[in-house]
Amino acid sequence: MPGDKVQVNPKTPPAFVDEDAPVEAGDSKLLATLGYKQELRRHYSTVQVFAIAFSIMGLLPSIASTLSFSLPAGPVGYVRRFGAQYTLFCFITIVGLAMADLASAMPTAGGLYFWTHYFSGGKWKNPLSFVVGYSNTIGLIGGVCSIDYGFSLMLLSLISIARDGTWSATRPIVYGTYVACVVVHGLIATFFGRIMPKIQSLCIYSNIGLVIATVLALPIGKALNHPPVNSGSYIFGHVDNLTAWPKGWAFMLAWLSPIWTIGAFDSCVHMSEEATHAARAVPIGIICSAGLCGILGFVTLIIIATVMDHNIDNLLNSNFGQPMAQIYYDALGKKGALGFMSVVAIVQFFMGLSLVVAASRQSWAFSRDGALPFSNFFRHVSKHIRYQPVRMIWGVVIFAVVLGLLCLIDDAASNALFSLAVAGNDLAWMMPILTRLVWGQDKFHPGVFYTGRFSKPIAVTAIVYLAFAILLCMFPTTGPDPNSKDMNYTVVINGALWLGAIAYYIVYARKVFQGPKMTVEASSPLEMTLAQNE
Numbered sequence: 260m261p262g263d264k265v266q267v268n269p270k271t272p273p274a275f276v277d278e279d280a281p282v283e284a285g286d287s288k289l290l291a292t293l294g295y296k297q298e299l300r301r302h303y304s305t306v307q308v309f310a311i312a313f314s315i316m317g318l319l320p321s322i323a324s325t326l327s328f329s330l331p332a333g334p335v336g337y338v339r340r341f342g343a344q345y346t347l348f349c350f351i352t353i354v355g356l357a358m359a360d361l362a363s364a365m366p367t368a369g370g371l372y373f374w375t376h377y378f379s380g381g382k383w384k385n386p387l388s389f390v391v392g393y394s395n396t397i398g399l400i401g402g403v404c405s406i407d408y409g410f411s412l413m414l415l416s417l418i419s420i421a422r423d424g425t426w427s428a429t430r431p432i433v434y435g436t437y438v439a440c441v442v443v444h445g446l447i448a449t450f451f452g453r454i455m456p457k458i459q460s461l462c463i464y465s466n467i468g469l470v471i472a473t474v475l476a477l478p479i480g481k482a483l484n485h486p487p488v489n490s491g492s493y494i495f496g497h498v499d500n501l502t503a504w505p506k507g508w509a510f511m512l513a514w515l516s517p518i519w520t521i522g523a524f525d526s527c528v529h530m531s532e533e534a535t536h537a538a539r540a541v542p543i544g545i546i547c548s549a550g551l552c553g554i555l556g557f558v559t560l561i562i563i564a565t566v567m568d569h570n571i572d573n574l575l576n577s578n579f580g581q582p583m584a585q586i587y588y589d590a591l592g593k594k595g596a597l598g599f600m601s602v603v604a605i606v607q608f609f610m611g612l613s614l615v616v617a618a619s620r621q622s623w624a625f626s627r628d629g630a631l632p633f634s635n636f637f638r639h640v641s642k643h644i645r646y647q648p649v650r651m652i653w654g655v656v657i658f659a660v661v662l663g664l665l666c667l668i669d670d671a672a673s674n675a676l677f678s679l680a681v682a683g684n685d686l687a688w689m690m691p692i693l694t695r696l697v698w699g700q701d702k703f704h705p706g707v708f709y710t711g712r713f714s715k716p717i718a719v720t721a722i723v724y725l726a727f728a729i730l731l732c733m734f735p736t737t738g739p740d741p742n743s744k745d746m747n748y749t750v751v752i753n754g755a756l757w758l759g760a761i762a763y764y765i766v767y768a769r770k771v772f773q774g775p776k777m778t779v780e781a782s783s784p785l786e787m788t789l790a791q792n793e
Contacts, residue, residue: 285536286301286534286535286536286537286538289366289537289538290366290367290532290537291779293365293367293373293775294775294776294777294778294779295367295532295627295775295777295778295779296778296779297532298532298640298646299368299532299533299620299640299646299647299648300533300645300646300647301532301533301534301535301537302456302533302535303456303459303530303533303534303535303540304456304534304535304540305534305535305536305539305540305543305544306460306463307456307459307460308527308530308534308540308541308543308544309463309527309540309543309544309547309548310456310459310460310462310463311459311526311527311530311544311613311616311617312523312524312526312527312544312545312548312549313462313463313466313547313548313551313552314459314462314463314466314609314610314613315402315406315523315526315610315613315614315617316521316522316523316524316548316552316610317406317462317466317606317607317609317610318466318470318552318555318556318559319466319469319470319473319559319603319606320409320410320413320603320604320606320607320610321409321610322556322559322560322563322583323409323413323581323582323583323584323603323607324405324406324409324412324413324607325409325515326563326574326582326583327575327582330571330574330575330582347514347518348521348553348556348557350720350721350724351518351521351522351549351553351724352546352549352550352553353717353720353721353724354688354721354724354725355524355545355546355549356546356710356717356721357692357714357717357718357721358524358525358528358545358688358692358721359541359542359545359546359708359710360542360705360706360708360709360710360714360717360718361374361691361692361695362527362528362531362541362542362545362706362708363538363539363541363542363705363706363707363708363709364538364703364704364705364706364709365377365706366528366531366532366534366537366538366541366706367531367532367624368528368529368530368531368532368533368620368621368623368624369392369529369621369624369625369627369628369775370525370528370529370531370691371391371392371395371525371528371621371687371688371690371691372388372389372391372392372395372625372628372630372687372691373388373624373775374691374694374695375387375388375391375690375691375694376388376774376775377699377702377775378691378694378695378697378698378699378702378703379694379698379699380694380697380698383694383698384774385764385769385772385773385774386761386764386769387690387694388774388775389630389760389764389768389769389772390686390690390757390760390761390764391686391687391690391691392621392625392628392630392687393625393630393756393757393760394683394684394686394687394756394757394760395525395621395683395684395687396618396621396622396625396631397679397683397753397756398679398680398681398682398683398684398685398686398687399526399529399614399617399618399621399622399680399683399684400618400622400655400658400659400662401662401679401680401683402522402523402614402618402680402684403441403444403611403614403615403618403655403659404659404662404663404665404679404680405679405680406607406610406611406614407437407440407441407444407611407659407663408433408437408663408666408673409607410437410440410604410607410608410610410611411433411434411436411437411440412428412433412580412581413581413584413600413603413604413607414436414440414604415428415432415433415436415580416579416580416581416584416600417597417600417601417604419578419579419580419584420579420584420588420593420596420597420600421593421597423593424577424578424579425578427578427580428580430666430667431667433666434663434664434666434667437663437666438660438663440608440611441611441615441656441659441660441663442656442660444611444612444615444656445615445652445653445655445656447612448612448615448616448619448647448652449644449647449649449652449653450644452644452645452647453645455616458609458612459613462606462609462610462613465602465605465606465609466606467555469602469603469606470555470558470559472599472602473559473562473599474558474559474562476590476591476595476599477562477563477565477566477586477587477590477591478562478565478566478590480566480590480591480592480595481565481566481589481590484590484591484592485589485590488565488566489564489565489566489567489569493564493569494561494564494565502736502737502738503737503738503739503740504738504739511731512731512734512736514728514731515681515731515732515736518681518728518731518732521549521552521553521556522680522681522684523548523614523617524544524545524548524549525545525684525687525688526613526614526617527540527541527542527544527545527548528541528545529617529618529620529621529624530544530616530617530620532620532624533620538706538707538708539707539708542706542707542708543708563583563586566586566589566590567586567589568585568586568589573585574586579596581600583600583603584596584600587599587600615652615655615656615659616652618655619648619651619652619654619655620648622637622648622651622654622655623637623638623640623648623651626638626651627776628772628774628775628776629771629772629773629776630768630772632763634771636650637650637651637654638651662679665752669743669744670744672748674736674747679749679752679753681728681729681732681749682729682732682733682749682753683753683756685725685728685729685732686725686729686757688721688725689721689722689725689726689729692718692721692722692725693722695718696715696718696719696722700715732747732749733747733749733750733753734747735747
């Protein structure tokens with residue numbers, strides 16, 4: 260831990276040496292206490308670590324992509340999710356705090372499965388760590404799929420707006436656009452690694468600027484072109500229920516949108532080995548990204564409710580293929596809608612890029628420990644392309660292209676891409692927090708950031724909330740008796756992937772995956788503990 264004297268094995272020196280950006284000695288030593296040598300380039304500042312999570316959350320594009328989950332409950336279904344009691348935002352913040360405690364103590368790119376292995380007891384170490392690593396990897400790649408699928412719909416909605424709704428994209432066109440987007444992300448992530456931190460910083464300004472512009476333009480445009488704006492009683496009190504569920508459960512299902520929106524803060528963890536002052540930067544990135552997204556989300560959703568059409572069917576069944584595009588069109592007209600949706604699409608594009616980067620780092624870390632098929636191939640770090648895991652970047656791209664084939668089936672399968680990210684990541688977030696409580700209280704040594712005596716109740720609350728969120732995202736959104744088109748296939752897809760991971764572990768991976776593989780000589784108390792746990 261910080262302050263321990265660490266002697267790195269001279270036979271395995273740090274792989275990365277760059278005169279332009281020297282590795283922080285303190286960060287390298289802390290990483291060495293966890294058993295790893297420095298292989299990636301540390302060039303992300305605290306602000307840029309925050310930026311990658313905030314960019315992935317991409318507030319307004321995320322709201323636009325998932326608005327259809329909340330609209331069936333009416334204005335109260337999505338305004339109260341961030342406002343009123345602020346219940347959901349509080350739960351998400353609590354999860355962030357629980358994760359920040361662990362991230363500050365043990366900042367490593369494979370944090371979630373690493374922590375699970377470190378805290379778990381006896382025979383549970385390897386299988387639990389393996390499932391968490393797979394679930395996190397699948398969740399992140401599912402996030403890439405959902406973001407880039409949402410981008411494809413937004414981009415194609417611009418053509419529909421330009422043609423006054425007389426044209427709608429077919430599923431093959433949507434998928435083709437999606438594939439092109441994912442491939443372009445792979446190219447940028449590979450060849451623009453040097454400026455990637457600056458791109459993340461730019462994303463902060465573009466996201467906040469888009470929110471401010473929307474908050475100002477929508478009510479003004481509505482008041483000038485189609486007055487009046489909606490009343491406060493409608494915004495905060497009107498309840499619709501376009502589902503077959505009772506109103507209370509329809510309201511709960513409206514949480515799916517913010518759960519998906521404020522759900523990328525673990526990306527900070529996966530950038531730990533590229534962050535300077537990681538023990539401080541990573542927890543700050545987690546807390547600040549969730550907090551700022553919650554505050555701006557509350558304001559944005561109130562404005563949307565202020566100008567939206569009272570007939571929600573008009574939004575859900577918009578000819579533009581996007582409820583948010585219809586809202587812009589109704590308030591600002593054709594040119595205004597084209598302008599704003601163009602910016603929303605650009606911001607969403609960079610959301611996908613940021614997540615490809617984060618997903619590749621988690622997958623690379625998992626390969627470094629021998630958990631993925633062809634790990635020896637994928638764990639390679641390119642010394643010619645800015646010390647990046649280039650092979651793993653393209654592994655993520657290929658898997659996302661294959662998984663994206665779901666959007667060719669129907670809307671239900673397409674929506675599963677969104678819930679896939681939620682279920683996979685929530686399980687991965689929950690397990691290290693749970694294992695710390697069950698087995699690891701005496702093993703935990705706080706880092707620079709620590710919630711002190713509140714740490715345990717925060718962890719308990721986070722576990723309860725995450726278990727509920729996983730259950731929630733498995734429910735069909737239209738009602739308790741769905742047909743094949745309305746069915747929520749998340750339970751099928753996630754179940755198959757989780758069971759597949761367990762089967763792969765039992766049949767083969769248990770022979771080669773023995774948890775995190777130390778690449779430096781054990782010389783600190785934490786390293787000795789890790790070695791003894793092997």
